[in-house]
Amino acid sequence: MNPIKFLEPTNFTEAISLLDQHADDAKIIAGGVSVTLMLQQKLIAPSALISLGHISNYAFIRHEKDGLHIGALTKLRDIERSDVVKKFCPALAYTFSVVANVRVRNQATIGGNLSAADYAADPPAMLTALDARVQVQGAEKNREIHLSEFFLGFYTTALEPNEILTEVIIPTLPSSASAAYHKYTSISAEGRPCVAVGAVADFDNDRKCSDLRIAVGAAVETPQRVRDAETLAHGSTLTDELVAAIADEYSLRLDPLTDVRGSAWYRKEMIRVFVKRALEEVRCDR
Amino acid sequence: MIGESVPMLDSVARVMGTVDYMINLRLPKMLFGKIVRSQAPHAKSLKVDVTNAMRIPGVVAILTGEDLGANAFYGVAIKDQGVVAVDRVRYVGEPIAAIAAESLDAAEQAAVLIDIEYHELPAVFDAQDAIQAGAPNLHEKFPNNIFKHAKLRHGDMDAAFAEADEIFEDTFTSPVAQQASLEPHVSAAQWDGEHLTIWTASQAPFMVRKSLSEIFGIAPEAVRVIVPSLGGGYGGKGHIRIEPLVAAMARKTNGRPVKFVLSRAEEFVTVTKHAASITLKTGVKRDGTFTARQATLYWNGGAYADASPMLVPAGMVRAVGPYRIPAVHVDSYGVYTNLPPAGAYRGAMSSQTTWAYESQMDIIARKMGWDPFEFRMKNLFVSGEHFATGEELHDVHFVECLEVSAKGLGVPSPLTPLPKGEGQGMRVGRGYGVMMKSTVATSKSQARLKLKDDGTVTLYTSTVEMGQGGHTTMAQITAETLGVPLRAIKIIGPDTAITPFDSTTSASRSTSMMGNAVIAACGTMKKKLFELGSPLLETPVDGLRTENGFVVADEISISFGDILKRNDLNTVEESGEYSTSFGIDPETGQGVATPHWHQGAGAAEVEVDTETGRITILKYSAAAFAGRVVNPRMAQLQNDGNVIFGLGPTLMEEIVYDGGQPINPNLADYSIPSIRDIPAELISICIESGEGEMHGIGEMTLPPVAPAIANAIEDAVGVRIKDLPITAEKILRALREKSQR
Amino acid sequence: MILNVNGSRHEVEAGTRTLLEVLRDDLGLVGAKEGCGIGMCGACTVLVDGKPISGCLTLAEQVPGKEILTIESLEKNGQLHPVQQAFIDERAFQCAYCTPGFILSAVALLNENPNPSEDDIREYLSGNLCRCGSYQNILKAVVEAGKRLR
Known part of the structure; x- marks a missing residue:
């Protein structure tokens, strides 16, 4: 068996040309959490690992005019602790603070976390609710993908084999908006989420909801929004009745999966509970 | 020394990471082992072709069923398990072949090249399915798959049930779980001619020795078993595990040692906790006394009997409970299924049985209008009463255990009403559990002391140090009994070539059994020192005592070392032994089940989120009867540990199978308690008695955890969960069913 | 490849082995151990530039140039941390x-x-x-x- 080459490009262009050279046979490694796991469990046997560890300038968090920009190589722990993120959206910092454990957060990058497309993860639901998009660099061109179109299925994204996620952009929230993230662990507190709910709501001067986005993750293959349920809120005060109606609609419309953390039946119930609780939190904020 | 909270002897090594766990063992010319396992739950006509695998550079030898002799079957009582599979496989994960190679990489490359063919057979995974007519049969000698039926017959059941005003019948289940010590099973073996040395992370070195000597047809003395400190055992390293395979592999490597380290996934197919289904039929009178109990227990033993022929009868005795019940019948069945063999799991069999009888206690109390606490107090055994085996109970402290644990919740009285939960849909409840557990009825411990002329004392003991502090405890007992400072004591063992016999480090027996052997050895050593010292001190033997390494007369003393020197001795060695020989009649279960009874209780206060079913344990208070505590802080730590460990099977632990294939054999999908899962308030107390008999405390506060929590849940929200683990989903389902009624 | 472990430089051939494997097998630093192999249990915790990470989920190739500390570094001159x-x-x-x-x-x-x-x-x-x-x-x-x- 040939040893696996460990390649260390110093920029994304070089990384992509290395990907092209190795066709389907190379694997990108950023923080290393998921790639090392797959290597150790012999789920992958690439001819080369293309490490992004020597690419500088992509571990950044910047609040720009159009929103928050986070470089793909930023560690989850740095996002969690960033004052810029906390100021931009406390719920986003909180979301990153509840991912796995402190060791994983010290190691894992936001680009790696999203590209792994693990359904039982925390950031995808919150970022989807925040209407985030990702910058992607390819051999020929760069493109932007809305997170709502990024996750295609279990461990599958819209990235082409020779594309790399380079940056995440989260549009600035109006000052009248608020966000919440609810992670529900059903077994051990230390487990992965059974249900993840990210919610963002904006309110007009009469405390009526002008915009609402709720994304449910971990219970479904990819983060899901139910637009019909969201629009129920538009122009209305988030009363208990309305909150319950939206939560019911989410529960009814989503088709959750079954795993060791809960059956589809239970997850439908928990989607109702945690959509409700997330809405109560964003409502309460105002 | 006894009663002092000295730190563990090797504390510094423990915080520096230098403990000599098996995983660190490296031997000259050592090879690396890898096991190839069955993917099928049940198959026959097994054919294994190693031709391609042998071509991998670095592969030294491959072990298959063809290498095995007729004796290559083992088991504690029923020798049904092959060292590797021969012709037939009976569970997913069963070893089919093993590889020894120069590197783990080479062994792993070869593993995937071993060609395996077999003809799949229908399989059965549930014990009650396995005993049905027409179910797949695992072993021809046991056509109904029942390999053990233990019976207890005490009293006239028909008459006793006729006397009852109410009869309750409930079934409680526990799933397959895994001990999950952080250190996996690790063993290394080396042959020198017909002599075998095996280094292994085992709780039972002498069982390993006996078993290996039988398998390989050599004298027990030709097998040397060396056991370093363990990174946790919890029963999972009891009895015989991977040692036969490792030794058989090493037999093919021309004298080179070979070491096997199991992966986490392999742990899940190596040993498990018995799944159990327990039905209790209990007769009660309106005055709150019992008339009769019929207990029917089905233990899922997995594909091989392993230690179950011993554990199934133990489970029978442990199923009765600590209450006065005039007539008791128990039928305890050990059943083969196509799952990995089951073994002891901390609180062995008692966890499953206490779950049943303590859950039913609350069902009965609530139905008959008794407060569950008072109902228990009214019926708990006291010393001098007779158990269902007919034996008289001595040094019994169940009432005290329950009272102390209830008090630990910090309420004026167990009858004080609880406040409702804080927040919408939150409800608070309180519950109790009491347990009564036997230890090993017949077992033996030996200890040997070597005193040197420099005054140091070496204790040779086969008690395994697995985190319980067994070696520190033995050193304290030695220091106290012999009258030497703790720092003069060194502990060696277990190493069957140099340390004397001990049955096993399990069933919370060591402090009591080995402790008494050490006391006996100290006694003979003292006697010897008095004899040697008497002329030197010009004092008769009965005027002497020991203190701090000296033999002391009225006004004069001499150090142990000087006594030896003055007698021209370099060393003096003395031994001690302690054994118990009890037992019950196999047909009636009558006799003496245990030298003493393990006693423990717990009280829980939980909060239930009625929207999610998720519970939070607000407070947990545990009490264990310890007799005489050797090291209070370590005893308390172990008691705490029992409760925390017990939260696992109570709330989260279950191996989930799909067609016999475990789907969650990793610590992400099989959760064990984390620091965020423990009760906000946890206290544990050891109860001592004036009589001074030392009891083990390794398990006592564990079995009450599950029923105490289930009982607290019913107190909070009125639903009864009968199937472990108590997940949020089960609670929510039960709440929904209740609201629909 | 050079690893900076506990203040000393070590030349190692890591291949695609994990940091944990290299520490244990090549450098004889056995305080960190594999418990679960998937970053859940923390028995393999080591500090990289002061931050705890899972040695089992880090390739040795990822950490040259970084300061790696293991449990063996804590005791100094017979004095426990x-x-x-x-x-x-x-x-x-x-x-x-x-x-x-x-x-x-x-x-x-x-x-x-x-x-x-x-x-x-x-x-x-x-x-x-x-x-x-x-x-x-x-x-x-x-x-x-x-x-x-x-």
Whole structure:
């Protein structure tokens, strides 16, 4: 068996040309959490690992005019602790603070976390609710993908084999908006989420909801929004009745999966509970 | 020394990471082992072709069923398990072949090249399915798959049930779980001619020795078993595990040692906790006394009997409970299924049985209008009463255990009403559990002391140090009994070539059994020192005592070392032994089940989120009867540990199978308690008695955890969960069913 | 490839082995151990540039040029680190297989946050598992070590 080459490009262009050279046979490694796991469990046997560890300038968090920009190589722990993120959206910092454990957060990058497309993860639901998009660099061109179109299925994204996620952009929230993230662990507190709910709501001067986005993750293959349920809120005060109606609609419309953390039946119930609780939190904020 | 909270002897090594766990063992010319396992739950006509695998550079030898002799079957009582599979496989994960190679990489490359063919057979995974007519049969000698039926017959059941005003019948289940010590099973073996040395992370070195000597047809003395400190055992390293395979592999490597380290996934197919289904039929009178109990227990033993022929009868005795019940019948069945063999799991069999009888206690109390606490107090055994085996109970402290644990919740009285939960849909409840557990009825411990002329004392003991502090405890007992400072004591063992016999480090027996052997050895050593010292001190033997390494007369003393020197001795060695020989009649279960009874209780206060079913344990208070505590802080730590460990099977632990294939054999999908899962308030107390008999405390506060929590849940929200683990989903389902009624 | 471990430079041939494998097999630093192999249990915790990571989920190739600290670095001139001493004083271990990981995590926590609340400690250490169930005393030990270090 040939040893696996460990390649260390110093920029994304070089990384992509290395990907092209190795066709389907190379694997990108950023923080290393998921790639090392797959290597150790012999789920992958690439001819080369293309490490992004020597690419500088992509571990950044910047609040720009159009929103928050986070470089793909930023560690989850740095996002969690960033004052810029906390100021931009406390719920986003909180979301990153509840991912796995402190060791994983010290190691894992936001680009790696999203590209792994693990359904039982925390950031995808919150970022989807925040209407985030990702910058992607390819051999020929760069493109932007809305997170709502990024996750295609279990461990599958819209990235082409020779594309790399380079940056995440989260549009600035109006000052009248608020966000919440609810992670529900059903077994051990230390487990992965059974249900993840990210919610963002904006309110007009009469405390009526002008915009609402709720994304449910971990219970479904990819983060899901139910637009019909969201629009129920538009122009209305988030009363208990309305909150319950939206939560019911989410529960009814989503088709959750079954795993060791809960059956589809239970997850439908928990989607109702945690959509409700997330809405109560964003409502309460105002 | 006894009663002092000295730190563990090797504390510094423990915080520096230098403990000599098996995983660190490296031997000259050592090879690396890898096991190839069955993917099928049940198959026959097994054919294994190693031709391609042998071509991998670095592969030294491959072990298959063809290498095995007729004796290559083992088991504690029923020798049904092959060292590797021969012709037939009976569970997913069963070893089919093993590889020894120069590197783990080479062994792993070869593993995937071993060609395996077999003809799949229908399989059965549930014990009650396995005993049905027409179910797949695992072993021809046991056509109904029942390999053990233990019976207890005490009293006239028909008459006793006729006397009852109410009869309750409930079934409680526990799933397959895994001990999950952080250190996996690790063993290394080396042959020198017909002599075998095996280094292994085992709780039972002498069982390993006996078993290996039988398998390989050599004298027990030709097998040397060396056991370093363990990174946790919890029963999972009891009895015989991977040692036969490792030794058989090493037999093919021309004298080179070979070491096997199991992966986490392999742990899940190596040993498990018995799944159990327990039905209790209990007769009660309106005055709150019992008339009769019929207990029917089905233990899922997995594909091989392993230690179950011993554990199934133990489970029978442990199923009765600590209450006065005039007539008791128990039928305890050990059943083969196509799952990995089951073994002891901390609180062995008692966890499953206490779950049943303590859950039913609350069902009965609530139905008959008794407060569950008072109902228990009214019926708990006291010393001098007779158990269902007919034996008289001595040094019994169940009432005290329950009272102390209830008090630990910090309420004026167990009858004080609880406040409702804080927040919408939150409800608070309180519950109790009491347990009564036997230890090993017949077992033996030996200890040997070597005193040197420099005054140091070496204790040779086969008690395994697995985190319980067994070696520190033995050193304290030695220091106290012999009258030497703790720092003069060194502990060696277990190493069957140099340390004397001990049955096993399990069933919370060591402090009591080995402790008494050490006391006996100290006694003979003292006697010897008095004899040697008497002329030197010009004092008769009965005027002497020991203190701090000296033999002391009225006004004069001499150090142990000087006594030896003055007698021209370099060393003096003395031994001690302690054994118990009890037992019950196999047909009636009558006799003496245990030298003493393990006693423990717990009280829980939980909060239930009625929207999610998720519970939070607000407070947990545990009490264990310890007799005489050797090291209070370590005893308390172990008691705490029992409760925390017990939260696992109570709330989260279950191996989930799909067609016999475990789907969650990793610590992400099989959760064990984390620091965020423990009760906000946890206290544990050891109860001592004036009589001074030392009891083990390794398990006592564990079995009450599950029923105490289930009982607290019913107190909070009125639903009864009968199937472990108590997940949020089960609670929510039960709440929904209740609201629909 | 050069690794900077416990203040010394080590030349190693890592291939695609994990940092944990290289530390244990090549450098003989056996305090870190594999427990779960998937980053859940923390028995393999080591500090990289002061931050705890899972040695089992890090390739050695990822860490040249970084400062790697293992449990073996804490004791200096026969003097235990205050966190190690507090673990002994509070009886914060039983089988101790997990202990080096807990201690390194606690050292990193106390560097980051010298005065953590009990909740902070629970949060930070929640990814270190102790099957013996010594958590209560571990909490006490970290609180005590914090006091001694302040």
